[in-house]
Amino acid sequence: MKVVVITGPTACGKSDIGIKLAKKFNGEIISADSRQVYKKMDIGTGKVTGKTDLSYFLDIPPKLYPFISEGINHWLIDILNPSEQFSVADFQKYAEAIEQNIKERKKNPFIVGGTGFFIRSLTEGLLFPNAKVTEETKNYVESMTYEDALTKLLNLQNNAEEFIDIKNPRRVQRALSLLLSGMNNLSEMRMHKKPIAEYLVIGITYERETINQRILKRLDNRLNQGMVKEIELLLKNKDVTPERLDDFGLEYRWIGRFATGQITYNEMHEKLYTEICRFAKRQMTWFKKYCNVIWLNDEKQIIEMVDKFLKEI
RNA sequence: GGGUAGUUGGCCGAGUGGCUAAUGGCAUCAGACUGUAAAUCUGACACGCAUCGCGUUACGGUGGUUCGAAUCCAUCACUGCCCA
Numbered sequence: 001m002k003v004v005v006i007t008g009p010t011a012c013g014k015s016d017i018g019i020k021l022a023k024k025f026n027g028e029i030i031s032a033d034s035r036q037v038y039k040k041m042d043i044g045t046g047k048v049t050g051k052t053d054l055s056y057f058l059d060i061p062p063k064l065y066p067f068i069s070e071g072i073n074h075w076l077i078d079i080l081n082p083s084e085q086f087s088v089a090d091f092q093k094y095a096e097a098i099e100q101n102i103k104e105r106k107k108n109p110f111i112v113g114g115t116g117f118f119i120r121s122l123t124e125g126l127l128f129p130n131a132k133v134t135e136e137t138k139n140y141v142e143s144m145t146y147e148d149a150l151t152k153l154l155n156l157q158n159n160a161e162e163f164i165d166i167k168n169p170r171r172v173q174r175a176l177s178l179l180l181s182g183m184n185n186l187s188e189m190r191m192h193k194k195p196i197a198e199y200l201v202i203g204i205t206y207e208r209e210t211i212n213q214r215i216l217k218r219l220d221n222r223l224n225q226g227m228v229k230e231i232e233l234l235l236k237n238k239d240v241t242p243e244r245l246d247d248f249g250l251e252y253r254w255i256g257r258f259a260t261g262q263i264t265y266n267e268m269h270e271k272l273y274t275e276i277c278r279f280a281k282r283q284m285t286w287f288k289k290y291c292n293v294i295w296l297n298d299e300k301q302i303i304e305m306v307d308k309f310l311k312e313i
Numbered sequence: 314g315g316g317u318a319g320u321u322g323g324c325c326g327a328g329u330g331g332c333u334a335a336u337g338g339c340a341u342c343a344g345a346c347u348g349u350a351a352a353u354c355u356g357a358c359a360c361g362c363a364u365c366g367c368g369u370u371a372c373g374g375u376g377g378u379u380c381g382a383a384u385c386c387a388u389c390a391c392u393g394c395c396c397a
Contacts, residue, residue, distance in 0.1 A: 035351060087348040117350050126347050168354040189347050249351040279351055
């Protein structure tokens, strides 16, 4: 099975290219975006315009309904409420099942999105530890101070730092949770399987300066489109707590803070711009290391490349 | 004109004689990251040489006190506030 991936830092035009390719190559899109899975988060996530089609669904664990934009099926968009949790492992499970389904229907899957970790889970066939962490242990671990958690972790496995960043509280918590839930050794966190498809990863990017300019322009556009209102509405309808918004980061975090009166509009705008630029930079750091990306931003070249890839046997 | 508070590294802002190239925050740069990934985390951040380290120049300007000053004194400049 062959699958094309379109990725790149934020604000570089992935979605548009994705749709063009899907149209040209009889494709459907699987979104690899950790925030677009959520309903009611549209402007802030840069979701394509369209809507969920409830007339059919894929019978993958829950029911997955397609989100249709420009006549193209998009999967993994608008599948959860903002209060719900979505992890890489979920993504991998769904995306692989959807890829298969699309192929069965004689169409071509296109993975489109900027969440590098999600993409890597596919291209490298990451195998996530299957130790089940119960709510209880999760809460227990999260209630500990970082120091206690670290001490406990090192007690259970004294070479933990070979496998995780022990300076990162979140990693420490997760590792500890796993060890408390039946995993024997943190080395199990490094397992791979054979990827279920052959992936061609194409990245769209520009020079840093250009990306930053695009980010600023897009930010102002989104604000004009009512992005603040969108987020105020989420709060008003209690779709999310302010803490949850903070967790989402970027527009949701900073506009959330503005909406709850913690910062001024100007502070919000300034912070958003710099934070989004930094995010784009972090994305590039990730792609450089992990994703084996072919960088192209000429549409024609991309089409040729995809064409060639899909034709090869 | 008189009084008063101030002038710190890209910005904000601590520091009131040696432990200070100077806490912290922001910005910037680089990086890590196998179940929160738009999240989370780490490092660098005066200049030069460079391995810890060494050297040089730094806390508005100048001059002084002192073994030693961002820190004390004098003076000049500038800024805020108050009184004329």
